[in-house]
Amino acid sequence: MSENEKLTEEKIFEAATIVFEEEGLTGARMQNIADRAGINKSLLHYYFRTKDHLFEAVFTKLAKKMFTKFTPIFEKNLSLEEKIRFFFREHISFMQQNPKLPGFILNEINHNPQRIQKLIKNIEFKNLWVTILEQHKDELYKYNITEETLPQIMTTIASLSVFPFAAKGILEVVFENFGVDFDKYIESRKEFAADFVIKAITK
Amino acid sequence: MSENEKLTEEKIFEAATIVFEEEGLTGARMQNIADRAGINKSLLHYYFRTKDHLFEAVFTKLAKKMFTKFTPIFEKNLSLEEKIRFFFREHISFMQQNPKLPGFILNEINHNPQRIQKLIKNIEFKNLWVTILEQHKDELYKYNITEETLPQIMTTIASLSVFPFAAKGILEVVFENFGVDFDKYIESRKEFAADFVIKAITK
DNA sequence: ATTCGGTTTAACTGAATGGTCAAAAGTATT
DNA sequence: AATACTTTTGACCATTCAGTTAAACCGAAT
Incomplete structure (x- = not known):
């Protein structure tokens, strides 16, 4: 369901934002992000294939928000x-x-x-x-x-x-x-x- | 020999400084520090028992240098x-x-x-x-x-x-x-x- | 009811990593 | 030269971690 999909993606994104901001790219743990989003770790990789993909997405959005x-x-x-x-x-x-x-x-x-x-x-x-x-x-x-x-x-x-x-x-x-x-x-x-x-x- | 000892400890410290400054605590790798110091990884743990010990030593010295x-x-x-x-x-x-x-x-x-x-x-x-x-x-x-x-x-x-x-x-x-x-x-x-x-x- | 798409999960893998250990090498002391 | 000590090494261990896989689930279309 697309409705649901957006919701999970949003949940992941928010969780990832918090964890990356707090721990940085190297300090962040995929498990930690999954826990915060209330989902399974595999689901992270289903939505964002790798940690780098997820980070890139989060970082780009935040940086744009900042610079604009x-x-x-x-x-x-x-x-x-x-x-x-x-x-x-x-x-x-x-x-x-x-x-x-x-x-x-x-x-x-x-x-x-x-x-x-x-x-x-x-x-x-x-x-x-x-x-x-x-x-x-x-x-x-x-x-x-x-x-x-x-x-x-x-x-x-x-x-x-x-x-x-x-x-x-x-x-x-x-x-x-x-x-x-x-x-x-x-x-x-x-x-x-x-x-x-x-x-x-x-x- | 104390002469030698100071030398190795100094070498480790310098290598650790570079790596920690570049990669941060979470991003730094003990192996990387050992390589840069031109020594065995075990020797790191001989001089500074854990990664945290080593980091604490480096960080404290640098921070004092900065704040003073x-x-x-x-x-x-x-x-x-x-x-x-x-x-x-x-x-x-x-x-x-x-x-x-x-x-x-x-x-x-x-x-x-x-x-x-x-x-x-x-x-x-x-x-x-x-x-x-x-x-x-x-x-x-x-x-x-x-x-x-x-x-x-x-x-x-x-x-x-x-x-x-x-x-x-x-x-x-x-x-x-x-x-x-x-x-x-x-x-x-x-x-x-x-x-x-x-x-x-x-x- | 069954099939089909996407979604979610649990169990697993392989590599990386911090840390240990016992033995070897080196040095000082007698 | 023998002993005792510190320093250095290589092999090894346990754990953590990103990422995989295959199966279960679920809602919709047929």
């Missing part, structure tokens, strides 16, 4: 400052709901960098830069942004948003000693990071 | 601005020589957060804050730093320094599309990050 969160900024009709604020709000909110995603993706890509090539090969980077340049010609001059500093600024923005989640395991423990609550810290980071960047790039 | 790079700032007799510049120069230089370390440590801690507790339990965080407060009382007022914003600023500084290495696998591929060289990017980041932070916190 970066792109809508280029489409919106907002000022640069508004875009920066919009990005931090949206991106951090997304990660609040998927806190293990950043660490998982960073780790798996570091471990196997070829993986990313498939994901971003269909992005036109030249166009992307041209788009920004056209949309914000005047603003780029108003701020300290040149073709030279753009990579620094882009990675800085990504840093401020992603790092707290990638380092969650450390920060939670360190914060405990300072009496800081991680969730509140994250909540206030949406605005702090935006303010910080805007302040830094304003002439 | 954060502390000397608190001892130096420099202005806050000088300290920030000093930190980015030193910390990024250190990671240039150990580019896989950040990703490795972040990942292993996320996977097993208890690990970090052992490492930082002997750091007195209350003292640390008092130290900063006393050393830079006037400066903290001069800049936009309060006890409220300190966690945000500390993690921001860490972000800017660590993230490019934690995301190395992604950035290298993305940069390629922009014609940017990762090593040059890192080199210029030492100054950029310092400028960026100082600009942002200056009233």
Whole structure:
């Protein structure tokens, strides 16, 4: 039954997502995934032939989910400052709901960098830069942004948003000693990071 | 012979460091480590009884190496601005020589957060804050730093320094599309990050 | 009711892997 | 040179794990 089939596949996918995020590709066990999905291990191999197939499916979906969160900024009709604020709000909110995603993706890509090539090969980077340049010609001059500093600024923005989640395991423990609550810290980071960047790039 | 013993143990340690950094705890194979060290697999177990022992030894050493790079700032007799510049120069230089370390440590801690507790339990965080407060009382007022914003600023500084290495696998591929060289990017980041932070916190 | 497609299960396989053991090789001590 | 010790090795073991197989199950079409 196709109805049923989608259901099992969905169950497997969800279970695999949890286990892979938690244990990584090498640490994940097919038996563990099967147990979580409430099915037999053979059924895993019936739906996804090998562990690598299953991982590839899960990883691709999650990575796309993550990276597509970066792109809508280029489409919106907002000022640069508004875009920066919009990005931090949206991106951090997304990660609040998927806190293990950043660490998982960073780790798996570091471990196997070829993986990313498939994901971003269909992005036109030249166009992307041209788009920004056209949309914000005047603003780029108003701020300290040149073709030279753009990579620094882009990675800085990504840093401020992603790092707290990638380092969650450390920060939670360190914060405990300072009496800081991680969730509140994250909540206030949406605005702090935006303010910080805007302040830094304003002439 | 103790001379020889140190040598083999050192060889094992170096081999294990490379393999663990590359493959992680779960992905690393004892046979692989033995091969790289040019010794028999049994000898691994003679020096470090189990895989976990060996990992614990390697991880602890690397993590200490990493975290101690954060502390000397608190001892130096420099202005806050000088300290920030000093930190980015030193910390990024250190990671240039150990580019896989950040990703490795972040990942292993996320996977097993208890690990970090052992490492930082002997750091007195209350003292640390008092130290900063006393050393830079006037400066903290001069800049936009309060006890409220300190966690945000500390993690921001860490972000800017660590993230490019934690995301190395992604950035290298993305940069390629922009014609940017990762090593040059890192080199210029030492100054950029310092400028960026100082600009942002200056009233 | 029977056949037929897809689905699910239990039992199994073979390779990989962490770890052990007893013997060999090497070194220091007397 | 004999003894006692540590270091190194190769063969071996038990377990874990991804993946296979053949049979049972189940709902629908004939």
